[in-house]
Amino acid sequence: MHADVDAVVLDIEGTTSATGFVVDVLYPYARARFGALLAARGAEPEVARAVAQVRAEAGEPDADAARVEEVLGRWVDEDRKATPLKTLQGILWAEGFARGDLVSHFYPDVIEVLRRWHADGVRLYVYSSGSVAAQRAWFAHSPEGDLLGLVSGLYDTENAGPKQEADSYRTIASSTGVAPERLLFLSDRPGELDAARAAGWRAVGVRRAGEPYADADFGGHPRAAAFSQISLAARSSS
Template sequence: MINFSGRAILLDVEGTTSAVAYVYDVMFPFASRGLTAYLDANWGSPALAGVREQVANDTEVPAAATDRDTFEQEITRLMDSDVKATGLKQLQGLIWEAGFKSGELVAHVFNDVPPALERWHNAGLDLRVYSSGSIHAQKLFFGHTTAGNLLPQFSGHYDTQIGGKRESESYQRIAQDWKVKPEDILFLSDVVAELDAAREAGMQTGLCMRPGNADVEPGHGHQELVSFDEIS
């Protein structure tokens, strides 16, 4: 059990609230399949203009901001390499939007997650999400889950625009934005390097050992849990 007496819980998504397999076997292929059609239909849209600039900065390929074929080549390269690039994540969120709204995509969450979120929320804890997926994608995800709309349980969202998930400064910025002392925040993730960074920033941590998660080396120093029911 993790005995937590702080004020706030910060949650990772894949491997923490949701199965890694859903993200990699359903969501990523959906975005990949829909890439060309989305670009054909939206190349000149305001929503895509900012993403194009971001991808050009992420990849240091200026032509990606103006040339459609170069942009698609760079996005495909980022997808194939599973790069946690801000522009890629923003674009994936735009493509996923249609899938979630049509019902073709319904986000997976582990069975213990919805009751835990409700329990924590009712107890007065402040719940927020920090994921490499864009804030837009996070809201789509938690707004369209197998358990219904879970968005009302959350008061905020963070993505890589605040910093990389393996950098302690990112967690310091989150705490400052949240106006909560780091030691009063519990960060839950399946990635030891992320938890190390959060702990260095002063946060409490919990390592999620969900089905399908990658094996971890012993001696990491983080409390382990297989279910949110293990947090009191």
């Protein structure tokens, strides 16, 4: 498919990268380290704020560290897109990437296409349920090295809002300064595509074999099985 846009906003899980890597590698990595993080660094502002959010969301204001760890584990099992969970996972993943314990996953068609779009003047952004810290580590530690230079901005559920709400996409459009009709969102989840379209964006469903939403109903959204099937034409915003 062909799109005449100024910027592309990328989902990660199931779109640029395999859900299986996140579920089978990243989730267990963080889960095994929640307890140590809470014990050693519970007083750090970012950790303390996330713990307070866990207690509030769980309705347990007096939950101790062991109970908070238990709640986090349950949320992982539920694949819950809770902001404090994503914050704490992001802290641990960023450290794991920095230590070399982790290297991110990208589908084979993605990095080459992102480099081409960037070279052609298309601005690239990321919008993921994973925290901005996790996104930054993900792109900085790819199998082909640091890709952060390709990305103009990072958005998550904290600085933009929930991914299935149109207002979140309006927030991102305002932040980027790109007109909604000149923004293209790529995601594997129909609900996210619907929300982007409701905010006036263009949207393409990425249908990758073996992903949880591969057989989902994408409604009237154009679909692509790989980024190489998407042709873009950028227009100068000046």
